[in-house]
Amino acid sequence: MHVTASPTVSIGVPAYNAGDYLDAALASIVAQTYADLEVIVSDNASHDETEAIGRAWAARDPRVRYERNERNLGVVGNYNRLVDLARGRYFKWSAADDVIEPSLVERSVDILDRQPETVLVAPRVTLVDATGAPLPFDAELRGYVTTYGEWKAPPVRLRDELTSDDPVRRFRAVVLRLRDSTLAAHTFALVRRAALLRTHLLEVKRATDKILLAELALMGPFEEIDEALFHWRIHPAHFGGQTSVGMMRRLDPNWSGRFELARTQQVSGYVRAVAGSDLSLIDRLRCLETIAEKLPRGVISQARWRRELRRVERVRSARP
Numbered sequence: 001m002h003v004t005a006s007p008t009v010s011i012g013v014p015a016y017n018a019g020d021y022l023d024a025a026l027a028s029i030v031a032q033t034y035a036d037l038e039v040i041v042s043d044n045a046s047h048d049e050t051e052a053i054g055r056a057w058a059a060r061d062p063r064v065r066y067e068r069n070e071r072n073l074g075v076v077g078n079y080n081r082l083v084d085l086a087r088g089r090y091f092k093w094s095a096a097d098d099v100i101e102p103s104l105v106e107r108s109v110d111i112l113d114r115q116p117e118t119v120l121v122a123p124r125v126t127l128v129d130a131t132g133a134p135l136p137f138d139a140e141l142r143g144y145v146t147t148y149g150e151w152k153a154p155p156v157r158l159r160d161e162l163t164s165d166d167p168v169r170r171f172r173a174v175v176l177r178l179r180d181s182t183l184a185a186h187t188f189a190l191v192r193r194a195a196l197l198r199t200h201l202l203e204v205k206r207a208t209d210k211i212l213l214a215e216l217a218l219m220g221p222f223e224e225i226d227e228a229l230f231h232w233r234i235h236p237a238h239f240g241g242q243t244s245v246g247m248m249r250r251l252d253p254n255w256s257g258r259f260e261l262a263r264t265q266q267v268s269g270y271v272r273a274v275a276g277s278d279l280s281l282i283d284r285l286r287c288l289e290t291i292a293e294k295l296p297r298g299v300i301s302q303a304r305w306r307r308e309l310r311r312v313e314r315v316r317s318a319r320p
Contacts, residue, residue, distance in 0.1 A: 004036060005087075006087055006088075007036050007037050007038045007063070007087060007088045008034075008036045008037065008088055008089055008090060008109065009034065009036065009037035009038070009088045009089075009090045009091070009092070009105055009109060009190070010037070010038050010040065010082075010085075010086030010087055010088030010090070010091045010092075010193070011029055011037060011038070011039050011040070011091075011092050011093075011094050011105075012040050012042065012079070012082025012083065012085070012086060012091065012092070012093050012094070013025065013026065013029070013039065013040065013041045013042070013082075013093075013094050013095075013096055014042050014044065014075070014078045014079050014082060014093065014095070014096065015041055015042065015043050015044065015046065015050050015054065015096040016043070016044040016045070016046050016050070016072070016075075016078070016096075017046045017047065017048045017050060018046065018048075018050050018053075018096035018097060019046075019048040019049035019050050019053060020097070020130075021096060021097035021098075021233065022041075022050055022053045022054070022096045022097075023053050023057075024099055024132075025094065025095070025096050025097060025098060025099060026039065026041070026053070026054075026057045026064065028099040028100050028101070028102075029094060029100065030057070030061050030063065030064065031102050032100075032102055032103075032104065032105045032106065033102050033103050033105075033106045034105040034106035034109055037063060037088065037105060038063050038064075038065065038086075038087060038088060039057075039061075039063055039064045039065065040065045040067060040082055040085050040086065041054040041057070041058070041064065041065065041066045041067065041096075042067050042068075042069065042078050042081055042082050042085070043066065043067065043068040043069065044069050044072050044073055044074075044075075044077075044078040045068070045069050045070065045071055045072045050096075051066075051068060054066035054068075065085075067081075067085060069081070074204065075202075076202045076203060076204050076208065079093060079201075079202050080201045080202055083193070083196060083197070083201060086193060088193060089192070089193060089194075090108075090109060090112055090190050090191065090192060090193060091190070091191055091192075091193040091196060092105075092108075092188060092189060092190045092191065093187065093188050094188060095188060095233075097233045097235065097238060098188065098230065098231060098232055098233050099128075099132070099231045099233070100123075100229060100230055100231070101123075101227075101228075101229040101230075101231075103229065104123055104190075104225075104229040104230065105190065107121075107123075107225055107229070108121040108123075108189070108190035108225065109190070111223050111225070112190065112192065115221075115223065117220050117221060118220060118221050118222070118223045119191060119192055119195045119216050119217075119219050119220035119221065119222060120186065120189045120190070120191040120192070120195075120213075120216055120222045120223070121189055121190050121191075121222070121223045121224070121225065122185045122186045122188075122189035122190075122222060122223070122224055122225070122230075123185060123189075123224070123225040123227060123228065123229035123230045124155065124185065124224070124225065124226065124227055124228040124229070124230070125155055125181045125182070125184060125185040125228060125230045125231070125232050126228045126230070126231050126232070127144050127152055127181055127231075127232050127234055128231045128232065128233050128234070129146065129147075129233070129234060129235065130233065130234075130235035130236075132231070132233070135152070135234060137154065142154070144181075144234070146234055146235075148236055150234060150236075152180045152181060152234060153179055153180040153181070154180075154181070155180075155181045155182045155185070156177060156179075156182050157224075158173045158177055158178065158182065158224075159223075159224045159226075161173035161177070162174075162217065162221065162222035162223075162224065163221045163222065163223060163224070164221065165221070167217065167218050167219075167277075167279060167283060168279075168283050168286040168287055168290070170217040170218070170221065170222065171214055171217050171218055171273075171274075171287050171290060172287075172290045173217070174210060174213050174214045174217045175210070175214055175270060175290055175291065175294060176290065176293065176294065178210060178213065181232055183209060183210065183213075184230075184232045185230050185232070186213055186222065187209045187212075187213065188230065189222075191216065195216055195219050195220070196216070198215075198219065199212055199215040199216060200212070200215065200272070203269075205265040205269065206265050206266070207265065207266045207269070208269070210266065211266065211269035211270060211273065214269070214270055214273045215273040215276075215277075218273060218274070218277040218278075218279065218287075219277075266294065267291055267294060267295065270287075270291045270294070271288070271291060274287040274288065274291070
């Protein structure tokens with residue numbers, strides 16, 4: 001397989017003790033119908049078979065580069081390092097435990113090439129378990145529930161809002177409606193690297209992916225491929241299933257243990273995104289109105305989340 005010095009697409013695979021799923025993840029990436037790409041595996045000082053798998057793929061396919069960090073940089077440091085290592089005009093993160101369909105990159109590139117105003121292209125998403133089987137939808141709980149009790153909201157359709165010419169409407173969709181599987185599909189979407197480099201990238205705070213997407217939404221429209229080409233693997237060790245403390249320690253292994261309120265982190269990140277944008281004064285004020293709505297929603301969503309957890313426990317305890 002031929003590799004170019006300046007590939008069009010860079011796919012960054014952050015990996016830490018990913019031996020159970022990395023081989024399948026890389027197999028789905030190198031099987032892409034779009035060939036002008038590079039695959040960068042950034043191993044965050046793993047101590048399982050991640051290194052062996054990464055080096056084997058690099059030896060097998062010249063488009064794959066294996067990089068190993070001397071020390072664990074945390075999730076944020078490892079994800080951001082991949083952006084620095086990339087050479088492509090377009091970039092996407094691809095988690096070491098997820099799988100993508102062969103046409104994803106080709107279809108995403110086609111849209112970005114044809115629509116220069118579009119910043120990001122995301123596919124629809126399916127949720128799968130550790131074995132790759134689709135997660136069952138629980139009608140009573142109105143979501144996907146794993147065998148170990150994790151609940152995920154179903155995907156939502158936001159194309160009309162996110163493709164809008166109105167940056168405030170796009171910003172509002174990210175801030176108020178983007179969550180769970182739909183958020184994952186956009187976090188792992190194909191994005192213009194030049195736009196990504198204008199953001200603050202990821203940071204050691206809760207909801208850092210939403211803050212990053214809010215910054216990008218202020219730069220230009222998002223597009224959606226109307227087909228499920230991304231399979232988000234939900235398993236006990238996946239990042240989105242961590243407790244607050246566990247998540248912060250994975251974001252930054254040097255985390256001090258002090259919590260800044262998640263809602264405060266989000267609000268400050270959104271305000272900074274608006275302040276650093278090219279919006280008019282009127283549009284900035286409209287964005288600030290959206291951010292203000294986030295404050296009471298935080299209380300409501302926390303109360304709803306507690307109710308949902310109680311319902312999950314009741315249903316699980318009632319099952320044989």
